[in-house]
Amino acid sequence: MIREEHLQDWRDAALSVETEVRKAVIGQDNVVRLINVALFARGHVLLEGDVGVGKTTVLRAFARAIGGDFERVEGTVDLMPNDLVYHTYVDADGKPRIEPGPLLRHGERLTTFFFNEINRARPQVQSLLLRAMAERTVSAFNREYSFPHMTVFADRNKVEKEETFELASAARDRFMFELRMETPRDKAVRRALVFDTAFHDVDALINQVTPGILDWQSLNSMAAAIQHSVSASEALERYVMDLWDASQNPAAFDVRIDGVDMKKLILAGASPRGMSALLRAARVVAWMAGRTHLVPDDVQAILPSTLGHRVFFTPVYEMRRAQIADTLVAQIIEKVATPR
Structure with missing residues (x-):
């Protein structure tokens, strides 16, 4: 232990x-x-x-x-899946050889x-x-x-x-x-x-x-210990669930972006995998700050990098992803009530 x-x-x-x-x-x-x-x-x-x-x-x-x-x-463009696993060549004696590729050689x-x-x-x-x-x-x-x-x-x-x-x-x-x-x-x-x-x-x-x-x-076992060492209050859990809901239905949280029909923006919000990744990262942020409990700042510190690429827009807005995604996440952080 x-x-x-x-x-x-x-x-x-x-x-x-x-x-x-x-x-x-x-x-x-x-x-x-x-x-x-x-x-x-x-x-x-x-x-x-x-x-x-x-x-x-x-x-x-x-x-x-x-x-x-x-x-x-x-x-x-000519890279094939097998190229990651092995590569073949002819040695100095003219014999074919197979060597481990970049994924396997180490x-x-x-x-x-x-x-x-x-x-x-x-x-x-x-x-x-x-x-x-x-x-x-x-x-x-x-x-x-x-x-x-x-x-x-x-x-x-x-x-x-x-x-x-x-x-x-x-x-x-x-x-x-x-x-x-x-x-x-x-x-x-x-x-x-x-x-x-x-x-x-x-x-x-x-x-x-x-x-x-x-x-x-020992990095894997230490990472698991970090996750077990940092707790979240009920208020913090509700906050994270609200953030998840806002990624799926931002209009319900009064999130607005100029020139965007918010009811037609979202094709899919963050996935369960994405929200799990957010919490794992937030716990590490808290641990690095020397705390054993999560605060909203821990979540907000990694939200743009965790959420922005996991919200998928309808085709009419997907072409403008670069302009919309950052604004959407910033609006979600602003509009979703932060626990005190």
């Missing part, structure tokens, strides 16, 4: 992970915190951002800090799996990744391979639309968070990224991160 002092030690380690990652990444404090929350809530993350904002760098920094192995796959040491430009990969490839995310297993060579410590991160190419396959709603729902990693706006940060040569050598930046801060093999 994990005692309180162990939780405190892990809390200190979790905060140390963020400190170390910030040695390699600047101007992305909120993204760093939410990735850390996802790790301890054992959830997967979908990243969005322009080219060159440091998505790979931040994930490599996390992988070094938490320990275990890192793997990256590039999404391409075995149970795989902790961080980054699928870059996932919407360039065909739906069949996305489906295989979904199973790996949900079950953390893959069947191959007449046996089942397990990677129980793996967290999947995926990035979507938002700029190019040719030869891309948009993620289905079920695929997006598998991700605990959808995070926007934008170009920093702070002038000092922008200047440092351009003129400070320390940020021009990614490998040197990653080497500044202290390796293996966590016992990554």
Whole structure:
């Protein structure tokens, strides 16, 4: 049984992970915190951002800090499901060989799996990744391979639309968070990224991160202990249920968006899986703050990243998702009564 002092030690380690990652990444404090929350809530993350904002760098920094192995796959239109499991080649003697692919080559040491430009990969490839995310297993060579410590991160190419396959709603729902990693706006940060040569050598930046801060093999059991250690009051439970209702029927909570017919906006609200992910993440936020009970701020801190991609709009509004989703979540937070 994990005692309180162990939780405190892990809390200190979790905060140390963020400190170390910030040695390699600047101007992305909120993204760093939410990735850390996802790790301890054992959830997967979908990243969005322009080219060159440091998505790979931040994930490599996390992988070094938490320990275990890192793997990256590039999404391409010709990528096939089997390419994730094995690859074939002809050796120097002219004999055919089969080697484990990126999902299998690290075995149970795989902790961080980054699928870059996932919407360039065909739906069949996305489906295989979904199973790996949900079950953390893959069947191959007449046996089942397990990677129980793996967290999947995926990035979507938002700029190019040719030869891309948009993620289905079920695929997006598998991700605990959808995070926007934008170009920093702070002038000092922008200047440092351009003129400070320390940020021009990614490998040197990653080497500044202290390796293996966590016992990554104990992360699952520690995550379960965190969930058991943080409680929710009846008032907080009612608040979360109201948020769920508002995602399905925002008009009932007087949520209004200019130019939108609220009665025709929602095709489907958040799923039970989504609300479960929200509570898991909120408990981690509370734990990181040193509390053993949830407060509304814990829920609101992760609501935009948890809820925005799980509310599905009718076709007439889906094309305007980027403009509507953020406003909808902000309105839900404002209109749903917060317990005191």
